[in-house]
Amino acid sequence: xxxxxxLLGLLERESSYxxxxxxxxxxxxxxxRVLPFGQVYATLSRLARDGKVTAGxxxxxxxxxxxxxxxxxxxxxxxxxxxxxxxxxxxHLQTLLSTKVVLSLMLGRSxxxxxxxxxxxxxxxxxxxxxxxxxxxxxxALLADHGLFHLEADMRWIDLTEARLASIAKAIHNQEExxx
Amino acid sequence: MTTPTxxxxxxxxxxxxxxxxxxxxxxxxxxxxxxxxxxxxxxAVMGPSGSGKSTLLHCLAGIFTPxxxxxxxxxxxxxxxxxxRRSEMRRRDFGFVFQFGQLVPExxxxxxxxxxxxxxxxxxxxxxxxxxxxxxRLGLDGLGARRTGEVSGGEAQRVALARALVHxxxxxxxxxxxxxxxxxxxxxxxxxxxxxxxxxxxxxILVTHEARVAAYADRMVLxxxxxxxxxxxxxxxxxxxxxxxxxxGPQPASLGR
Numbered sequence: 001x002x003x004x005x006x007l008l009g010l011l012e013r014e015s016s017y018x019x020x021x022x023x024x025x026x027x028x029x030x031x032x033r034v035l036p037f038g039q040v041y042a043t044l045s046r047l048a049r050d051g052k053v054t055a056g057x058x059x060x061x062x063x064x065x066x067x068x069x070x071x072x073x074x075x076x077x078x079x080x081x082x083x084x085x086x087x088x089x090x091x092h093l094q095t096l097l098s099t100k101v102v103l104s105l106m107l108g109r110s111x112x113x114x115x116x117x118x119x120x121x122x123x124x125x126x127x128x129x130x131x132x133x134x135x136x137x138x139x140x141a142l143l144a145d146h147g148l149f150h151l152e153a154d155m156r157w158i159d160l161t162e163a164r165l166a167s168i169a170k171a172i173h174n175q176e177e178x179x180x
Numbered sequence: 181m182t183t184p185t186x187x188x189x190x191x192x193x194x195x196x197x198x199x200x201x202x203x204x205x206x207x208x209x210x211x212x213x214x215x216x217x218x219x220x221x222x223x224a225v226m227g228p229s230g231s232g233k234s235t236l237l238h239c240l241a242g243i244f245t246p247x248x249x250x251x252x253x254x255x256x257x258x259x260x261x262x263x264x265r266r267s268e269m270r271r272r273d274f275g276f277v278f279q280f281g282q283l284v285p286e287x288x289x290x291x292x293x294x295x296x297x298x299x300x301x302x303x304x305x306x307x308x309x310x311x312x313x314x315x316x317r318l319g320l321d322g323l324g325a326r327r328t329g330e331v332s333g334g335e336a337q338r339v340a341l342a343r344a345l346v347h348x349x350x351x352x353x354x355x356x357x358x359x360x361x362x363x364x365x366x367x368x369x370x371x372x373x374x375x376x377x378x379x380x381x382x383x384x385i386l387v388t389h390e391a392r393v394a395a396y397a398d399r400m401v402l403x404x405x406x407x408x409x410x411x412x413x414x415x416x417x418x419x420x421x422x423x424x425x426x427x428x429g430p431q432p433a434s435l436g437r
Contacts, residue, residue, distance in 0.1 A: 116402070116409065119402075120400075122391070123391060123394060123395060123400055126391055126392065126394075126395035127395045127396075127397075129395070130392075130395040130396055134371065134374075148392055148395070149392075151391070152390075152391050152392050155391035156391075159228060163228065
């Protein structure tokens with residue numbers, strides 16, 4: 001979960017109130033979803049308990065929460081480490097896609113028809129993302145670009161798999177025959 | 181998601197191929213390919229190398245004559261026309277963008293853009309004025325007097341775009357227009373191609389093997405073994421990343437082919 005670390009990042013920029021943190025989170029990192037207030041405060045109190053942030057005195061004034069949070073040295077170290085660590089380059093879809101192809105072939109269904117449907121669905125999503133990045137600002141385009149490249153990789157895989165369907169089917173049936 | 185309102189169902193096609201067959205020697209390229217493109221549509225034609233997608237484009241553009249089948253442009257059959265009338269039609273009604281711009285390197289940017297108008301016997305002054313008016317639209321300000329052999333690949337491809345659009349063609353045929361460019365430059369070219377042709381209402385037939393390029397189009401068809409497969413997106417478009425609600429369908433079809 002990257003919410004605590006993202007909040008730490010916002011706090012490294014400047015100490016802040018829960019409400020402002022939520023607003024900034026939604027603006028920069030929500031990607032279309034809002035972070036519930038409850039989760040913000042729960043996260044902040046866990047971070048405070050673990051010594052990653054400090055919570056200031058309740059300040060007088062209007063509004064739900066007048067505590068100012070600040071990042072601690074330990075929080076900053078954790079943030080630093082997290083930012084430097086690459087994300088596991090894990091494939092998101094390939095096991096699912098592969099399972100469908102293998103199962104289709106195994107069950108004598110048209111894997112090619114499945115791949116065509118999948119290709120159309122992928123391209124439709126790519127069209128949406130392309131439209132988004134054409135109309136959105138450069139910050140929103142970040143996520144769209146990332147999605148586009150991933151979907152493009154899947155598309156290449158779909159093309160290649162389609163070209164290899166016959167040999168994949170043969171390998172599966174050979175395997176099945178050699179098994180008791 | 182906004183869909184362009186060019187009336188995809190209502191309008192008769194501006195470009196159409198019916199049951200096209202074309203072989204090169206003993207190598208079949210098209211084997212009964214049919215496609216219809218409504219006016220104003222940006223159509224992506226995808227398919228693996230050697231699938232016949234470029235041959236299809238060349239047939240629709242009246243460059244190749246199919247061995248069998250019919251080609252229509254704007255309601256008129258064109259595959260039976262003589263070469264003189266077809267080349268006249270290509271010059272007047274079509275624009276072309278290829279993978280390598282195919283500009284004349286010794287000529288300037290302006291010369292290259294003005295070329296289709298000069299070939300159409302427009303007065304020199306008018307041709308050059310029109311050519312110059314395209315420079316800012318394509319981010320080519322100040323480059324008009326450069327030789328095209330001296331500009332960058334992305335600039336050259338934008339010159340090629342201007343040359344394809346300068347005479348306000350009805351259809352632009354683009355064959356791998358970003359094929360020789362890096363992804364950022366390719367995206368700039370696609371962005372310009374799409375935004376200008378949408379403004380002008382120009383139909384685009386775009387051959388590409390790259391999904392990212394095809395994603396700029398309104399619709400995609402797939403050419404496979406010389407046939408055209410229309411791959412409509414599923415009725416309830418799913419985000420492939422989360423649902424996999426896209427069914428295979430119940431038909432007990434055979435393996436691959």
